[in-house]
Amino acid sequence: NATRLYLGDDAYEAVYFGTNATNGIANTFSFFGTTWRSAFVGSNGVLTFGAGDLTYMPSLTAHFGMPRISTLFSDLNPSSALSNGIFVEVLGEGADLRFVATWDSVPFYGIDQASRGTVTAQAALFLNTGSVRIAITEIGGCDFVTCSGAIVGISSGATPPDFSQT
Secondary structure (H helix, E strand, O other), X not given: OOEEEOOOOXXXXXXXXXXXXXXXXXXXXXXXXXXXXXXXXXXXXXXXXXXXXOOOOOOHHHHHOOEEEEEEEOOEOOOOOOOOEEEEEEEOOHHHOEEEEEEEEEEEOOOOHHHHOEEEEEEEEEOOOOOEEEEEEEEOOOOHHHHOOOEEEEEEOOOOOOOOOO
16 A cells, blocks of 8 residues: 655655554664664655755765665656656565655656656665665666766765775
């Protein structure tokens, strides 16, 4: 039973990871040594921790500037009539207990959104193991301008000392 988030262009919403059905204690997620009870789901393909982010132009500075999971960090517009929406849910149990955020056919922002294509991507945060799974099943109609700056990855909130842009 996924919950739809009604996010506008360049927006975010805080979403809690729910509570344990057995003991009523809040579910948490350990990310780079910090334990979180919630994440901010952003319209531009990101999950952030501690604060939301309105950044719509992906950059390494923005990506590494705060703890985040960039599922497909790009200028997306879930409020478009072409979008199926952004959904969140908690699934599974035990080691498979996970918080899932899905961007379902969310178009890239632009004047002619129909020709710029859409993104379908998902981030799964395994609450009891701290693992992250990113899946991208669609990047449609992507031209060089739209997709050349898109970022996929995770960040602790600091640029790794051995990082090299490729």
